[in-house]
Amino acid sequence: MQGARAYDVVVGADRAHAHRPDGPAPVPAGWAGPEGPALDPATWPRSPRTRQPMIHCATLELPPEYRRRSPDLVAVSVFEWVDETGFLPAPAFVTEALADPAPTDPFWQDVAASRPHEHAHVLCDQDTGCFYAVVLLTRDELTGPRTARPRLNPVVDETEHVDPPARERFGLFGDLYLVERDDPNAGRVPVDWPEDGDDGYVKVDDCYERFASTHLGGTFMDPFGMGNRTASPWYLEVHRLGGLWVGDDENLLVDLAADEPIVHR
Template sequence: MKAYDVVLGTYEIAVAAHRVGPPPRPAGWAGPAGPAIDPATWPRSPRTGQPLVHDATIALPPEYRYRSPNLVAMAVFDWPDESGFLPAPANFAAALAGDLSYVAHPDDPFWGDVAAARPHPHGSVVCDPDTGSFYGAVWLTAAEFTGPRTERPRQGRQLAPAEDLPPSDERVRFGRFGDLWLVERDNDPNAGRAPGQADYVDVRLLDDDDADFIDVDERFSHVHFGGTLMDPNGLGRRDISAWYMEIHRLGGLWVGDDENLVLDLATDQVFSFR
């Protein structure tokens, strides 16, 4: 089992990061356009029905297609909501149940989209218990990955008080957008090992005098499959398998305290929070 970095930018940038193994190969994109899924199945906030924002769609290396060899990529979404762990406000709860008499814009076409929405058969939406934000993941077939990109469904005119979507220019300023490339990691001692397990090598505890020392932040990407964990805040409460993926800043994604988002591809829950 190997570990892979996901490199953002041009093919030339990916080649510069390439050190061993096969040449870099296309691995998706980061940005607001989603994969070729039915818009009715676009992940939504369970509190207010707002469509989540697409951050990135990333191809899974074959050995990381743990759920099914026919699910070849993962699309990741997010939605800021400081109260995501609380019940929906009464007016939104009523609207989601079909009673629009308590919302500010009952004629908003958004509510028709909400009524027609349905879960993606391979999708999930979860709430970060620390920040309240929602994160969505959709496992994709080859057709959904390579087909025409889908624009985010229209956003509702009324936001709940705790929903605070950063303006698009802020997501661009702090986010990372563009093409993604898969590059095999060079000599990662933790390829095939689960972080936190007895055989995992915590290279951050080594020093320059140790023969096994590697400067992981110089050597590896914070967006990757397997191998050495890159989250600057450490593993925390998480218990993840060797088949995991970390994401940082792609498409404007932000996780509390600027940590990395961790997805365990060997579980149905997928997201693993600190």
């Protein structure tokens, strides 16, 4: 699409400047780490199964052409919660607590006061049981004081992981930068192979040398392919950003033009 741009998402100023030293200057665009944006704590995404507050992975300011839902929704936040059995019913202690009309435990009081964010989407990966959430943000939510994750329930189900080991092993935390790609597929619908694409989709043989796996638009980077996923050209592909490890092998795909933006497997 003429005039469309694609961007790599890079953690840290030094990495960003080294990523494409002869290209356009990196643009500061958010952060990766445990602090969330300026959300009302009552709207912080929670596990639908046990109501634990999810882990904030990253918040990214979107270029204007990627604000597809509304020009007033200027950024996106990504959350995760590792639960090996997220597709199963809630354990008994959760069911019992939710049935209490006047909880005295502080955690369950927080749960009783919680409500969904109007621009949030939560999805369970039916293969791994893990939960992922995306929240589209207003300018005030992006630029306001960062918020700490709400209190955890000290009673954790045996299949939940409060501090996933992959975050410590693979996580990169810090300021995020957008680095414009020299990508022939900017503005095109992502596909696995050029022959499957329309509108002149180009095979980029050296994409893994040229581009980052976490990016906005352009050439699709997941080496395992699209699978059953489809997305518009205005998508975010996330790989290990802020310690996010999606399904162990596959990347998280977020279609920023869709009402339910998380597109998994």
